[in-house]
Amino acid sequence: MLGKPPGHPDVRRRVGYLPEAPYFYDYLSAEELLNYFAGLFGLRGAARTARVSSLLDRVGIAGERRLPLRKFSKGMLQRVGLAQALLNEPELVFLDEPMSGLDPLGRRDVRALILELRDRGCTVFFSSHILSDAEALCSRVAIVVGGQLVTSGRLSDILAFEVSGWELVMTDLQPAALESLGSAARKVTRISEGRYTIEVGPEAEPERLVGGLRSRGGRFVSLNPVRTTLEDYFVQQVEARKTAPPAGRVMPEG
16 A cells, blocks of 8 residues: 555555544544544644644534534534544545435535545545445446455446436426327336426437427426436346356256
8 A cells, every 4th residue: 555565654644544433532522633633643733723724624614613522413523534534634545435424515515525635636445335426426436246346447447328318307297298209208207296207218309309398388397318327337236146146056966
């Protein structure tokens, strides 16, 4: 790791780590906790104060920084954990389920932070069950199923990214408008009263489809290309392993 054995002190100084369920001294405040960890990395005086303050600002802990950690929510503790992992300005960061416990705003902030780290040359290695985050953030992915590594590589090599169809969302649609779609729609899903998701093939002309439905009183909401996602690929791998015969089994002759 970084050219040396993983446990070497020089490596530890250059690595940041956030476990999935970190335990912190809950009688300390966020500010006190980070000051403690910063001291372990050798930061002192004004440099330590400035580093702690800037990281708490960056992860969104403002007026709460002097509250005891026992009063923090899971999401707020996750933010403190992220700040702790970045105290030493690491070259390599390991994050275990970094989005755990975060609300949508928190997830957005963490995604932005990971991209910032990447852009300054830091390697970020994170595990996640939220595959849309992995697809949005990662240049390389590895998929583990049942404790076994089933694939790894560049995202562009694993997923083809070709458009396999179009997903159209319309509202204020009447039954007659839906009937006019005929065989053009390969799937129609009712979301709520008058609101539908319509999936068509890649050969369809979405603009003509939208125009036809609008002429029948429908209102356009959104249009998105349908592609194989990392989640789709993961499900395919899980299903393939379910149907595959156990490795190494010898069938008796009979």
